[in-house]
Amino acid sequence: MKIKLISFDVWGTLLNLDLMITSFINSLNELIGEDASIGVMEVRERIKELRRKFELKPGKDFESSQELLAEKLNTEIDVIKRAAAKATLKIDESIVIGGADQVLRFVEENGLKSIIIGNVMFWPSSYTRLILERFGLAEYIGRQYYSDEVEAYKPMKEIFLKPLSEFGMNPSEAVHVGDSFFEDFQGALNAGLHAVLISRRSKPEILHERGFVIEDIRELITLLKREF
């Protein structure tokens, strides 16, 4: 394989975002005594829009999301933080997307490095690290890069290039895998990496000389064998 490094998005790629968001909304509902779901979804769309336009302050996207949500729900940031803790405590192993461990094991067995490049919203990256540790995925992963610890977020080039510079690799030696068209796929392609989009909406086909689409993370194994 000419590829040396596989970078994974976390939420929606290795871990089930819908389950976590549901757990987070249920925790908020308990704490504030009313339905938080519309507020959460509106703030989520807003943050994603600001990222797409590069209008969020690097290193502050996580804090902005908690502040915007507290404002939207007319509550305190401490309540948002309590809901994040409660959500993290409530989830179980169904949070791991089917095939994620198998893919990480394949990558390790083939002598490739696995890293995480993740954006952070509503709950800190420390909780994502805890969940990856709890369900046994962390042991397959080398370094983890998150937007609340690195001064950059996806789709900014910087967050894709930082690990490459640390490992002394060229962008063409890495492939980034994720489920967001703008943040993962476009971001990685713009930074010069190969990119794999996981999407049930598009048919598997080559979209770009460095870009591929698969429907399920398990297909990454076949793709890696065939293309890299």
Add this chain to the structure above:
Amino acid sequence: MKIKLISFDVWGTLLNLDLMITSFINSLNELIGEDASIGVMEVRERIKELRRKFELKPGKDFESSQELLAEKLNTEIDVIKRAAAKATLKIDESIVIGGADQVLRFVEENGLKSIIIGNVMFWPSSYTRLILERFGLAEYIGRQYYSDEVEAYKPMKEIFLKPLSEFGMNPSEAVHVGDSFFEDFQGALNAGLHAVLISRRSKPEILHERGFVIEDIRELITLLKREF
């Protein structure tokens, strides 16, 4: 009571620091395959010394502790972060110091506000929040102020005065309770608050017109009834 606000230190006061440090060291030992205990203790003493001399950069004390420890153990920061996650996952309810819930309940029943003012080292405040949530203490606590989220650490005056200014209170309307002589007791007294030191080494006595020493957190109930 003339007191309106009780501020608690967390580690050593509400939660058992020795158990958490042991869990953290055991997790490090597993990950690096050698004994990390001396390194952890040396970095801990160094950080405490830097805080005492106000030589740590406010808002960066937590990151400095992880960086110094990674350097001392000749490992990567991601390994330190994994050990912090593992330690948080491993602890059980024995982490709650006997009487802590009873004291928090007493404070709530008497119409006083409880807050946390905590320094952060090795694991982020988000893990402390998670533990307080998991073992049922968070529901008695209003806002939580930690040195990795606020641009100040104990014994700096600013971290004691920030909540007071948010609540529109005078320092004399608050008492801070903690187990560190420099960070909690001296820090709170210097900021003009009342202070209670929990220490098995000193006998209970009045040390300062605003300072008291108790041996066990349960004695806070009697002290609050008698003095405030």
